Amino acid sequence: MDEIKGKIRVGFIVSTTISLVLFLITAQAAANGPVVKPGDREGTISIVSFKKIINERPESILLIDVREPEEYEKGSLKTAVNIPIDDLEDTIDSFQVDKPVVYICETGERSGEAYDITVLMRDDLRVYYLDAVLTIDRQGTYTIEPLVE
Numbered sequence: 001m002d003e004i005k006g007k008i009r010v011g012f013i014v015s016t017t018i019s020l021v022l023f024l025i026t027a028q029a030a031a032n033g034p035v036v037k038p039g040d041r042e043g044t045i046s047i048v049s050f051k052k053i054i055n056e057r058p059e060s061i062l063l064i065d066v067r068e069p070e071e072y073e074k075g076s077l078k079t080a081v082n083i084p085i086d087d088l089e090d091t092i093d094s095f096q097v098d099k100p101v102v103y104i105c106e107t108g109e110r111s112g113e114a115y116d117i118t119v120l121m122r123d124d125l126r127v128y129y130l131d132a133v134l135t136i137d138r139q140g141t142y143t144i145e146p147l148v149e
Contacts, residue, residue: 034060036100036128043115045102045128047144053102054079054142062101066114071106075136085110092121100126108132108147 034057037049053061058079065072065080072082083091085105095101101118103111111129118127133145 034100036061036102036126038128039131041131043112043119043127043129044108044131047130047132047146050102050130051144060099062095062099064101064103064114065105066103066110067105075138075140077104077136077142078140080104085114088114088117089121092118095122095125097124097126100128103127103129104134105130106134108134 034053035049036053037046038044039046039049054063054077058077061079063077063080065076065082066085066088067076067082068084069082072080076082103114103118105111105114108129108131112131115127115129118125130144132147134142135145136142
């Protein structure tokens, strides 16, 4: 009987230890930031991944809207910072490395250009861009349509 109790106790300890390790791995992954799933093109974030991050953990990325201020004022995502594409090179040194950078614009063209600039100037950043048609209203409600090629 004591042998059975000992095996049960060992099994409980092993099971508890495994659960704790899995919890710590999950917590560490969450602390390291969002899981950004790449899109089909180099440097892009998938639309599904982008929506998931924006809806669940928007603060986990540095979201940069590279449109002009007049466009930004007509509506942008709540956590987006406006840095027009022409001002990017002057501000890129201030970006922290603790969060992935995701660029957005209306069609993916300027955000793709921002990605290219960033890769050339800051190889220490995790950087992506949304390559899609993005429409945002003043309340921050958005729609995303894949680009038709």
